[in-house]
Amino acid sequence: MDDAGASLQATMLATGRAAREGARALRLSTAAQRTAAILAAADAIRANAEAILAANAADFAAAKAAGLSGPMLDRMMLDAARLDGVADAVTQVAAIPDPLGTEIARWTRPNGLDIARIRTPIGVIAIIYESRPNVTADAAALCIRSGNAAILRGGSECLRTNLALHAAMVQGLVKAGLPASCLQQVRTTDRAAVGEILSGLDHSIDLIIPRGGKSLVARVQADARAPVLGHLEGLNHVFVHEKADIAKARDIVVNAKLRRVSVCGAAETLLIDRAAAERLLPPIADALIRERCELRGDAAARAIEPSMKPASSEDWTTEYLAPILSVALVDGVEGAAAHIAAYGSGHTDAIVTEDEAAAERFIALVDSAIVLVNASTQFADGGEFGFGAEIGIATDKLHARGPVGAEQLTTYKYVVRGTGQTRP
Amino acid sequence: MDDAGASLQATMLATGRAAREGARALRLSTAAQRTAAILAAADAIRANAEAILAANAADFAAAKAAGLSGPMLDRMMLDAARLDGVADAVTQVAAIPDPLGTEIARWTRPNGLDIARIRTPIGVIAIIYESRPNVTADAAALCIRSGNAAILRGGSECLRTNLALHAAMVQGLVKAGLPASCLQQVRTTDRAAVGEILSGLDHSIDLIIPRGGKSLVARVQADARAPVLGHLEGLNHVFVHEKADIAKARDIVVNAKLRRVSVCGAAETLLIDRAAAERLLPPIADALIRERCELRGDAAARAIEPSMKPASSEDWTTEYLAPILSVALVDGVEGAAAHIAAYGSGHTDAIVTEDEAAAERFIALVDSAIVLVNASTQFADGGEFGFGAEIGIATDKLHARGPVGAEQLTTYKYVVRGTGQTRP
Numbered sequence: 001m002d003d004a005g006a007s008l009q010a011t012m013l014a015t016g017r018a019a020r021e022g023a024r025a026l027r028l029s030t031a032a033q034r035t036a037a038i039l040a041a042a043d044a045i046r047a048n049a050e051a052i053l054a055a056n057a058a059d060f061a062a063a064k065a066a067g068l069s070g071p072m073l074d075r076m077m078l079d080a081a082r083l084d085g086v087a088d089a090v091t092q093v094a095a096i097p098d099p100l101g102t103e104i105a106r107w108t109r110p111n112g113l114d115i116a117r118i119r120t121p122i123g124v125i126a127i128i129y130e131s132r133p134n135v136t137a138d139a140a141a142l143c144i145r146s147g148n149a150a151i152l153r154g155g156s157e158c159l160r161t162n163l164a165l166h167a168a169m170v171q172g173l174v175k176a177g178l179p180a181s182c183l184q185q186v187r188t189t190d191r192a193a194v195g196e197i198l199s200g201l202d203h204s205i206d207l208i209i210p211r212g213g214k215s216l217v218a219r220v221q222a223d224a225r226a227p228v229l230g231h232l233e234g235l236n237h238v239f240v241h242e243k244a245d246i247a248k249a250r251d252i253v254v255n256a257k258l259r260r261v262s263v264c265g266a267a268e269t270l271l272i273d274r275a276a277a278e279r280l281l282p283p284i285a286d287a288l289i290r291e292r293c294e295l296r297g298d299a300a301a302r303a304i305e306p307s308m309k310p311a312s313s314e315d316w317t318t319e320y321l322a323p324i325l326s327v328a329l330v331d332g333v334e335g336a337a338a339h340i341a342a343y344g345s346g347h348t349d350a351i352v353t354e355d356e357a358a359a360e361r362f363i364a365l366v367d368s369a370i371v372l373v374n375a376s377t378q379f380a381d382g383g384e385f386g387f388g389a390e391i392g393i394a395t396d397k398l399h400a401r402g403p404v405g406a407e408q409l410t411t412y413k414y415v416v417r418g419t420g421q422t423r424p
Numbered sequence: 425m426d427d428a429g430a431s432l433q434a435t436m437l438a439t440g441r442a443a444r445e446g447a448r449a450l451r452l453s454t455a456a457q458r459t460a461a462i463l464a465a466a467d468a469i470r471a472n473a474e475a476i477l478a479a480n481a482a483d484f485a486a487a488k489a490a491g492l493s494g495p496m497l498d499r500m501m502l503d504a505a506r507l508d509g510v511a512d513a514v515t516q517v518a519a520i521p522d523p524l525g526t527e528i529a530r531w532t533r534p535n536g537l538d539i540a541r542i543r544t545p546i547g548v549i550a551i552i553y554e555s556r557p558n559v560t561a562d563a564a565a566l567c568i569r570s571g572n573a574a575i576l577r578g579g580s581e582c583l584r585t586n587l588a589l590h591a592a593m594v595q596g597l598v599k600a601g602l603p604a605s606c607l608q609q610v611r612t613t614d615r616a617a618v619g620e621i622l623s624g625l626d627h628s629i630d631l632i633i634p635r636g637g638k639s640l641v642a643r644v645q646a647d648a649r650a651p652v653l654g655h656l657e658g659l660n661h662v663f664v665h666e667k668a669d670i671a672k673a674r675d676i677v678v679n680a681k682l683r684r685v686s687v688c689g690a691a692e693t694l695l696i697d698r699a700a701a702e703r704l705l706p707p708i709a710d711a712l713i714r715e716r717c718e719l720r721g722d723a724a725a726r727a728i729e730p731s732m733k734p735a736s737s738e739d740w741t742t743e744y745l746a747p748i749l750s751v752a753l754v755d756g757v758e759g760a761a762a763h764i765a766a767y768g769s770g771h772t773d774a775i776v777t778e779d780e781a782a783a784e785r786f787i788a789l790v791d792s793a794i795v796l797v798n799a800s801t802q803f804a805d806g807g808e809f810g811f812g813a814e815i816g817i818a819t820d821k822l823h824a825r826g827p828v829g830a831e832q833l834t835t836y837k838y839v840v841r842g843t844g845q846t847r848p
């Protein structure tokens with residue numbers, strides 16, 4: 001390791017130790033203190049709007065000069081209205097019921113032992129994210145709400161913005177009497193910092209959450225020496241069953257694909273029941289084409305709608321995040337479930353049907369974090385679930401699946417109260 | 425890779441694929457079927473007792489010839505009574521409430537969406553364990569109860585016993601109309617098989633549970649490419665607070681250390697409140713010494729009880745699993761919590777006190793899976809918690825902490841039922 005590497009490592013280890021100390025303070029904080037910190041942080045974002053927007057303008061200019069793409073520039077850009085939205089989202093997190101200390105279960109054993117399962121913070125959570133600077137404020141607020149210290153590592157192109165937002169969040173903490181160490185923002189664009197986080201910072205990190213593209217998440221899952229809560233891509237399907245109401249099916253498919261094409265809840269593949277494809281496919285395809293959506297079909301779908309481009313095998317595993325939809329004909333619920341098992345990412349999948357038995361069969365067969373009946377996949381969102389805010393949609397099977405809000409950022413411990421019991 | 429390596433890899437990949445198929449069948453099985461399978465498996469263990477005991481006798485003879493230690497030989501040995509116990513434990517798992525399909529939560533959103541959080545199987549669970557052959561039956565039964573397929577990899581010295589027990593469990597599955605593929609036993613003693621499991625078998629494994637010594641668990645946590653539920657050592661503490669009832673304290677410490685010294689719930693360090701050490705330590709030390717427990721004290725403890733050996737710094741991080749106890753004086757609850765944070769393994773820690781405020785402070789400060797007040801650490805056990813059986817005590821913070829029973833081997837998914845809702 002060269003001098004710069006050793007110095008980065010020392011800095012990151014110090015970050016980890018500081019976060020661990022912050023976690024200790026948060027563990028002993030009260031719900032009222034955490035609420036006060038989050039509200040004060042939202043105030044600080046508003047009070048420091050000028051500085052935050054100036055930092056963002058500098059990031060934006062540098063990114064533009066570096067030739068970043070239009071969509072990326074749009075995602076990183078803040079203006080007064082968007083920053084207001086960021087502050088509002090933080091305010092909303094203050095209103096989420098505080099999860100800590102909640103009794104999840106409690107029972108008494110025949111020997112008199114009183115066993116309670118109590119919600120507690122996880123400890124130190126590292127969040128590695130790309131682009132959108134609002135994640136800095138959202139993640140920090142959710143971590144405060146759930147009593148966790150955070151180590152935040154945002155995209156390099158947003159460093160100035162993230163540091164300005166972080167400074168505001170820290171103002172909130174300090175105003176509520178909590179130590180600044182609870183929120184650590186990595187202050188370097190050196191990519192080696194990510195490697196240090198993945199190493200676990202000498203056991204200072206309890207959980208790593210990657211939010212970003214497939215390659216970031218894959219790297220984190222492969223290299224992390226600490227537990228990871230994966231937020232993989234949303235390779236989501238809408239299956240239109242032979243007993244579907246055609247108007248509902250059309251509206252749901254159009255919304256699932258096109259409401260916003262860049263979110264992880266967007267649909268990427270349309271599965272049509274072969275038994276009724278002649279009836280179902282044309283009106284849905286027409287509605288999509290009217291909205292300028294490109295369709296890529298398998299041979300059977302193209303036999304009905306010859307205007308579609310042919311789908312290649314890669315289309316079934318591609319998260320377009322664009323107005324493109326792959327279309328396949330499948331044999332009933334079983335065929336749909338088999339296609340989803342083979343190509344899906346376990347994120348969000350929907351069936352449209354008026355047949356309750358078919359819906360229940362689909363629910364049983366499809367092992368995804370969110371399974372919808374007669375509703376758009378775009379509802380895959382913590383806010384829409386009533387969680388107030390989310391850090392993302394988990395596609396791992398352990399700990400938390402689906403929208404990850406404050407409650408999902410907690411763990412539990414058992415508190416066992418006795419009167420001197422010994423075990424026979 | 426040589427030919428043998430390629431052949432092992434192909435065999436293990438086939439094992440993974442078969443388990444994945446078994447998981448699909450279990451996902452669609454009914455609770456009654458799972459119960460029937462477990463009961464039939466217990467019957468099959470009893471019906472095949474002769475063959476299982478013969479296999480164990482062969483393992484035992486080979487292990488003895490290879491010079492295995494007395495305690496290891498004792499752990500691997502089955503006789504008619506122990507095998508009856510194994511069958512009884514399986515029968516008990518059949519009586520555990522079936523966790524699958526349970527509604528953990530359900531609510532309706534203002535837009536009419538009906539959201540339910542439903543307990544579902546994790547999928548395929550690989551369990552890597554050492555020595556005790558009862559794990560084969562326990563783990564298989566818990567996996568059936570929770571709807572998971574299992575890949576079992578036991579200690580090499582028990583291969584014959586494990587295969588005989590596995591054959592009985594599979595008989596139970598088949599009798600209940602479930603495919604044999606639900607339970608895979610690794611049939612080779614080649615250590616490379618563990619490496620293949622850690623690789624995840626081409627995404628055929630959803631969770632790896634290591635049960636065994638520190639080095640096994642550490643290797644799994646370092647190398648696994650699939651999520652791990654860690655069962656680390658139990659470096660457990662009993663803190664005797666200045667307001668402790670001395671008789672309770674003595675009985676709890678003796679029980680926590682000596683009831684069974686080889687279990688992960690055994691206490692390894694005694695922390696005595698400095699403020700009352702002159703009064704508290706001598707009667708506790710006397711009781712332990714009478715039971716032939718070796719004490720290793722820090723300087724302050726030895727000033728009160730000079731008969732103790734001096735503790736080295738390693739004693740604070742050693743899981744003795746033997747009649748040895750390290751003893752330190754600490755300054756009140758804060759001092760005890762600081763010692764536990766520095767040296768504990770997050771498993772199980774107890775306070776003995778009549779002061780409720782001190783107990784609550786200890787509960788708040790100590791971040792372990794199980795925190796006990798006025799009870800022995802030896803209660804750290806799924807059976808004692810009322811879970812019926814356990815696969816071990818998890819010391820990780822995610823997904824499940826403490827005793828891991830059938831419920832802890834499940835995950836959940838969201839089922840969202842709509843009437844055509846699209847997202848504005």
